[in-house]
Amino acid sequence: MSNQFIYPPSPKGISPTLTEPSNAYKRQVKTVTTSIITFIVVYIVLFLASIALTIACGFVGILLFSKFSYSGVFILGLGLVGFGLLTIFFLIKFMFAIKKEDTSELIEISEEDEPDLYKFIYQIAEDTKAPKPKKIFLSHNVNAAVFYDSSFWSMFFPIRKNLLIGVGLVNGLSLSELKAVLAHEFGHFSQRSMKLGSYVYQSNRVIYNMLYENESWSKTAEVISASHWAGSIAASLSTLLIRQIMSVLQFFYVSINKKQLSLSREMEFHADAVAASVAGSDITIHALRRADFAEIAFNSTLSWCSQLVDDNQKIDNIYEGQTTIIKYMVAKHNLTFSNDLPVITDQYLASHQTSRVVYKNQWASHPSQEEREENLRSINVDAVNVEDSAWNVFTNSKHWQLYFTEQLYNQVEFKSEVQIVSSQALLDKIEENEQEYALPAIFEDFYSQRLIGTFDLETEPESLRPWNSLMNQEAMLLKDRILANAKDIEVLKSIQSGEIDVISFDFDGKKYKKEGAESWIHQLTKEQEIDTAQLNQLDAEIYWYVSKHNSDESENFKQHYCNFFKVKKIKEDFLAEATKDAEFIMPFLMNSLEDTSINFNYYHEEYKRAEPGLMSQFEEFKKNGIFDGIRTEELKRSMNSFMGGEYHQLPIREMFYKVYHLLGDTINHLSYRELQAQKAALELQAQLYRKSGLMVPKKTEMEGIIL
Incomplete structure (x- = not known):
């Protein structure tokens, strides 16, 4: 039973x-209306022309038959009529097309099931x-939508819409926020003027049907073409004409679609206004933020659950797992809770918006979060x-949580007997992953999302900068800028x-035409080269500083770095060689080869020449222990x-x-070995930091610094 809810x-x-x-909406309405009217006029012209063509073909057919009594001429006349009729069929087939929404993964709920809802x-x-x-339907994901089965005739006859509510969305919102989200969906249909949106949609569906949904027409043309030589002529002529019609329609499709x-x-702005009018502005804003957070x-x-599947573990309730992950994310990003739901702050959103390039996406169906x-x-x-749940x-x-949990797992095959686990298993898996990959906290995130640059371990610099000049706030931001x-x-x-x-874009708040992108690419590339060189130099100086101030551990420290550089070089060399080998393999996998012995033999012979080198590399890997500790049975079997x-x-x-998959799996394994070798070096480096009393600037000390 539900708790007594307060509306x-x-x-x-x-x-x-x-x-x-x-006013902006009204302007768009005028623009779109003009486009639709233009399309209708063009369509009517094409339709009347096809009718005239059919009549003309019929007249010519009758004329030929009246002048010549041969059966072949009669069939030719029928072929000409068929040519015209096929063209008409192409132009009217959309009237009979119905787009049905796939509800196979949804469940319809009745008022008896959920009276309060x-x-x-x-x-x-x-x-x-x-x-x-x-x-009213429920789905497993984080979503809310209004949908219906549409056809050409739905532009003229009213159709009642269905409401879809995602269980994953409900799990991340308060009652007021759920009201805001559903009010937004109803807002799309609360004004008579919004009917134009349906006309625009159906106009595009008409063009899309004629351009891309031609299976029924193609089958009809094939039957006619196979029936007789005259039918073949009719189908061929009709195909040539329809290609010209399609080129015209493609222009309108792009134009109307963009508008x-x-x-x-x-x-969307209008629907947001409707939501705010019944639920409040701030509540609607928080609903948008929490919906995005819940989706992440x-x-x-789902990603962590798939890893549990590898261990033949199945979580008992995916939505309790979602709640567990939300709590984990809140702790990770230093957020807070309000009535067991996360408070998504402006600072959190700003931390995920670091791009200096801003542009208006003409192909986006929704405004940006900031605009909304x-x-x-x-x-x-x-x-x-x-704020109740x-x-x-x-x-x-x-019941619904367990129903959709089971539905999601129905698509999964387990290797052996399944063990049912709680959502705590997700945290255990995350902790296990962090222990395997996480770098020592003392570095903050200076070494995260990158590899240490390669440098000479034998030649010590003549002079070393003081530690405060090496590890300062500017150094900590260098990687983020790159x-x-x-x-x-x-x-x-x-x-x-x-x-x-796009026609234009903004960079650092200043507007540029599209052509200005080239100069910024050139400038940023130069900045990247300089910054990367500085970061590599910084990595080297940090190594030598730590080594010099820990002479009793310097040889051990050097050996850790040497091992990392060795694995890094092995991976880089193998990646370069595997990329070349893939050039001979991909044509077979992409079905791009012509069925000729010349192409087949060429790529096959090139691969056979490359294979001994690949084989020797694998032999060397096994000899040197590179494949020790291979984590997946599949890679072992493939090897x-x-x-x-x-x-x-x-x-x-x-073959x-x-x-191809062996190459990819090997690269993944080498990347894993590379990260583990770097981690081992950095764990020793962290011990030496603590031993020497070396400090790294805290992130909290760098707030307000611009990259």
Whole structure:
């Protein structure tokens, strides 16, 4: 049974103008309406032209038959008529297409199942002046949506929508926040003017159907083509004409789609305004933040659960696991709780936004988090905050949690007898992983997310800087700047290539045209080279400083670094060689080879020339103990099969598939050995730090420093 829930009261005295479409929305409506009208005109012209073509083909067919009595001429006439009819069929087939939503992983709940939830949802529908949902479904994930089976005719006849609520979402929200999220979904349908969104969607569906959903037309054309030589001519002519029509439609598809996405972003602002009008601005902001946090935690839970599967362990309730991960994340990021739910602060969000490149994504269907929060703050509606768990509105909360837990595990195959474990197993797995990979805390995160630069262990620098000049706040930020710049360079390259479709972008708050990306790529690349060289030099100086001040441990310390550099070099060399080998393997795996003996033999012969070198590398690895402690049985089996020549008994494509995965698994193992070797060196280094009294600046001492 659920606890007695309190329906969060809606704010009083809200002006009706608050939820009216904004001027920006109205502008987008005009733009989209113009595009739709243009498309309709073009479509009508194409349709009338196809009818005229069919009539003309029929007239020519009749004319030929009247002039010539040969059966072949009669069939040719029918072929011409078929040509016209096929073209018409292509242009009208969308009218009969129905897009059904896949509900196989959802479960429909009735009012009898969840009476309080139905009351809650119906009250929100009343508050937002939206129609009640036709059906209510639950899903396993972190989501909320309104959906329906759509067709061309749904533009003209009203269709009741279904409401979808994700159990993973409910698990991360308060009652007031759940109200805000559902009010947002109802907001999309609470205004008559929002009907245009459906027209835009259906217009795009019409074009998409004609461009990409041609199975029924293709089958019809194949039947006609196979029936007779005249049918083949009709199908061929129709295909040529339809390709020209499709090129026109593709232009409209891109144009309307881009305008639809602009309108969609304005519709999201409108739906947020509806949510704020009945749930409050701050509550809606916190709902957005907690929903994102819950999704991260849920995906992390599934990831850790998959690792437990390797140990034949199955968690008894995935949603208790999600809660456990949320608590872990709160502790990790120094956040706090309010009524057992995380408080997502501005500082936390800012720590995840380090890019200097800002652009407006024309292909995004939703505004950015920052834009949505700014819009909600400008609305500035206060409401009573009921911080009780959103589960309070459910009668059978535990039942649904266990139902979807079982549903998720139905897709998993266990190797042996399953052991049921609690959510504590997730924390145990995380702790085990941290113990295996985590670096000593004394370094803060100076060595995290990177490898120590390679340097000469034999030649000591003539002079060493004082420790305070080596390990200062600027040094601690050097690595972060390198990582941030690397991401910005990738974004700028995507802007330059057109992969990110924008006209302009902002860099450090200043606007640039798309063409300005090239100069910033060049400048940031130079900065990367300088910063990387400085960081490598810093790594060397730190090593020598620690070694010099711990002479009794210097040889042992050197041996640890020497071992790390050795494993690092082995991995780098193997990665370079494996990349070359993959060039001969990938064409087989990607099905890109023509079925000719020339291409087949070429790639096969190239691989056979490379294989002895690969074999000798593996022999050397085994001899030197590189494969000692291989953690996966699969890699052990693959190694033995490859070394024993068993791969050559397989079909060529299967052999290449196995070799490709063997290369990848070996690289993963070498990366693991590399990280373990670095960790061993740094653990000794941490001991020497403590012995020498060396200190590293704390992160808390660096707040406010700009990269």
